[in-house]
Amino acid sequence: MRSEPLTYRGLQLDLARQTESREYIKSFIDFAAEHHFTTVGIYLEWKIRTELYDVGEDGYTPELLRELDDYAYSKKIILVPGLSALGHCEMLLKDPRYQHLAELKAGDLNRFGFPVAHGHCLCPTHPGTRELLEKYFTICSKIFIHTPVFKIGLDEAWEVGYCERCRKGMKSFADEGRIYAEHVLFIHDVLKKLGKTMIMSDDRIDFYPGILDRLPNDIILCAWLYHRNTCSYLTHFLNQATNDQHKVYEEKGFRYLCLSSDYYVWGNIETYTAYANGRNPWGLQVACWEKYEILAQASFPALAAAGEMWNEPGLPVREAWNRAVRSVFRIEPSDRLIDAILFYSEHEMSPRFYGKKIMTSFPFFGPDRKSRYALRMALQTMRDFLDRVPDGEPRFILENLILNCRFALLNQDINLHCWELLKHQSPDLPEELFGEMRSLGRDYYAMISAHRRKDQAEEVLGKWQAREKMLNDFRQDALHAGRVRLGLALPEEWSTMYTSIRIRTAGGKVLEIPFENLKQGEFFLFEKYYFIPADSEIEEMEITAYGFAGVGITWIEALTDRGRFVPEKVLESSGLVESPEYLLIEDAKFAFFGTRDVFSEFEDRAKGLARHSVRLKMRKEL
Numbered sequence: 001m002r003s004e005p006l007t008y009r010g011l012q013l014d015l016a017r018q019t020e021s022r023e024y025i026k027s028f029i030d031f032a033a034e035h036h037f038t039t040v041g042i043y044l045e046w047k048i049r050t051e052l053y054d055v056g057e058d059g060y061t062p063e064l065l066r067e068l069d070d071y072a073y074s075k076k077i078i079l080v081p082g083l084s085a086l087g088h089c090e091m092l093l094k095d096p097r098y099q100h101l102a103e104l105k106a107g108d109l110n111r112f113g114f115p116v117a118h119g120h121c122l123c124p125t126h127p128g129t130r131e132l133l134e135k136y137f138t139i140c141s142k143i144f145i146h147t148p149v150f151k152i153g154l155d156e157a158w159e160v161g162y163c164e165r166c167r168k169g170m171k172s173f174a175d176e177g178r179i180y181a182e183h184v185l186f187i188h189d190v191l192k193k194l195g196k197t198m199i200m201s202d203d204r205i206d207f208y209p210g211i212l213d214r215l216p217n218d219i220i221l222c223a224w225l226y227h228r229n230t231c232s233y234l235t236h237f238l239n240q241a242t243n244d245q246h247k248v249y250e251e252k253g254f255r256y257l258c259l260s261s262d263y264y265v266w267g268n269i270e271t272y273t274a275y276a277n278g279r280n281p282w283g284l285q286v287a288c289w290e291k292y293e294i295l296a297q298a299s300f301p302a303l304a305a306a307g308e309m310w311n312e313p314g315l316p317v318r319e320a321w322n323r324a325v326r327s328v329f330r331i332e333p334s335d336r337l338i339d340a341i342l343f344y345s346e347h348e349m350s351p352r353f354y355g356k357k358i359m360t361s362f363p364f365f366g367p368d369r370k371s372r373y374a375l376r377m378a379l380q381t382m383r384d385f386l387d388r389v390p391d392g393e394p395r396f397i398l399e400n401l402i403l404n405c406r407f408a409l410l411n412q413d414i415n416l417h418c419w420e421l422l423k424h425q426s427p428d429l430p431e432e433l434f435g436e437m438r439s440l441g442r443d444y445y446a447m448i449s450a451h452r453r454k455d456q457a458e459e460v461l462g463k464w465q466a467r468e469k470m471l472n473d474f475r476q477d478a479l480h481a482g483r484v485r486l487g488l489a490l491p492e493e494w495s496t497m498y499t500s501i502r503i504r505t506a507g508g509k510v511l512e513i514p515f516e517n518l519k520q521g522e523f524f525l526f527e528k529y530y531f532i533p534a535d536s537e538i539e540e541m542e543i544t545a546y547g548f549a550g551v552g553i554t555w556i557e558a559l560t561d562r563g564r565f566v567p568e569k570v571l572e573s574s575g576l577v578e579s580p581e582y583l584l585i586e587d588a589k590f591a592f593f594g595t596r597d598v599f600s601e602f603e604d605r606a607k608g609l610a611r612h613s614v615r616l617k618m619r620k621e622l
């Protein structure tokens with residue numbers, strides 16, 4: 001195991017999904033410097049205000065970024081910009097001047113069969129794309145003068161080779177990889193001319209493994225793995241195929257960066273660190289993704305602990321947390337406080353609202369009951385410590401942790417109470433649930449107002465008000481409407497399988513439940529509810545699915561004022577459906593729609609769009 005710390009120990013702040021102030025970014029740089037980091041990545045996409053493209057006041061001026069670059073350097077921190085050059089270009093592609101550079105235009109179907117609202121991916125073969133990128137990177141190289149590396153997001157570019165121009169030169173899936181590789185090579189050469197080394201995300205290499213032999217090995221590969229327990233390399237959306245990709249990079253002479261994130265749980269940072277300690281990476285980094293409606297401060301104890309572990313390879317995790325809590329809160333570390341923050345951080349480090357899904361999707365065995373109590377205890381412990389930590393930054397961080405812990409608890413409570421209502425275990429949703437939603441919305445509004453523009457805070461408050469309405473709508477439906485219950489098996493973590501239901505009722509009326517990706521969290525087996533008119537008398541149901549990785553359906557039924565309607569017989573099945581007869585029995589056996597093999601659906605685009613369906617005759621249960 002390594003005994004010396006790696007030179008590249010980074011944090012990354014998302015400045016694209018939300019706009020932060022000069023002071024806030026500086027305080028983030030200060031934090032990184034104090035906790036043994038050497039690099040701060042700022043994820044910008046197209047938010048730099050240049051004459052090429054200007055997003056407006058949500059962007060950052062070259063002068064501000066120049067100032068931050070110098071500021072970081074004065075603190076012995078290298079500022080590394082994160083720029084988009086293929087996917088994640090929706091901001092830019094909304095500009096009428098660049099719409100012709102989009103691989104897919106509004107209304108075109110994407111790889112997953114959905115019409116896109118606007119372009120997301122640049123066309124890699126359009127000469128205008130190259131011209132624009134070269135100009136953009138040239139401007140950036142004059143802003144970020146201290147960094148030897150630029151991080152170019154070439155990740156999640158799902159639609160390479162979709163436009164007419166690209167398709168012309170394509171014979172097979174291999175050409176998709178070739179187009180991608182040529183784009184990477186172009187960017188590499190531009191950056192090289194500008195004196196910058198390129199860091200790129202490695203997820204496309206899962207799909208185009210052959211390109212590694214074409215890429216110069218001075219490109220630094222950014223391996224991003226965000227799993228709760230990271231003990232091997234798991235491919236991104238390729239049936240979780242396990243490769244020893246880091247070993248492959250080492251054998252081929254590539255340097256690579258191990259990127260964990262605060263987007264899910266602390267365990268990701270801890271386990272990826274342990275895994276990376278047994279390999280030979282070039283650097284380590286944690287990304288603070290998407291802090292649109294929360295602040296990154298709640299992650300500070302965990303980030304500080306990462307800083308300690310990376311600065312002293314082999315340092316026990318608990319000792320890293322002791323040191324982190326001492327320096328972040330300026331108090332003697334307490335086991336109670338550490339356990340409380342760790343529990344919250346292992347539960348949901350960057351809580352977010354999951355929309356209607358959290359009210360209508362549940363694990364097969366029902367909601368997690370135990371973590372609510374543990375979250376309550378964690379919350380109480382953090383509150384107990386509020387008066388013990390000094391005012392200013394330490395108190396502010398703890399207040400943020402408390403808010404996020406309440407958010408995580410609210411998510412749990414919504415899920416449990418909605419389940420109880422649907423399962424007739426309680427007559428209604430408790431009023432306190434609505435009260436906490438309102439109160440949390442107001443508290444986030446106050447917290448965010450203090451750090452961001454007023455209109456940004458108001459947008460967040462508006463979101464909370466919309467959530468309250470969503471919960472209220474759910475309550476009305478759950479109390480008064482009929483419902484359809486669907487049992488699901490979705491093993492692929494990145495599943496993009498879309499499922500729709502068509503219901504024929506007595507009198508020939510047809511109800512359509514539109515296509516939706518039903519994957520929910522980490523669950524493999526779960527159930528999903530839909531609401532339908534209470535007076536529906538069901539005669540037939542047709543389930544249709546398409547997409548990647550397939551979907552298992554264990555059961556379908558409808559409950560209305562007219563009775564309980566269950567499958568009686570399979571009338572018809574089309575496309576690829578394995579064991580449709582399993583739909584007739586209420587258990588965990590599933591009929592499987594589609595193919596499990598994601599790669600084959602990449603290779604043959606028609607496979608990913610093929611529809612698979614089963615039509616069932618329903619009977620009223622007596």
Ligand SMILES: [Zn+2]
Nearest residue numbers: 123124163166
């Ligand atoms: Zn194209």
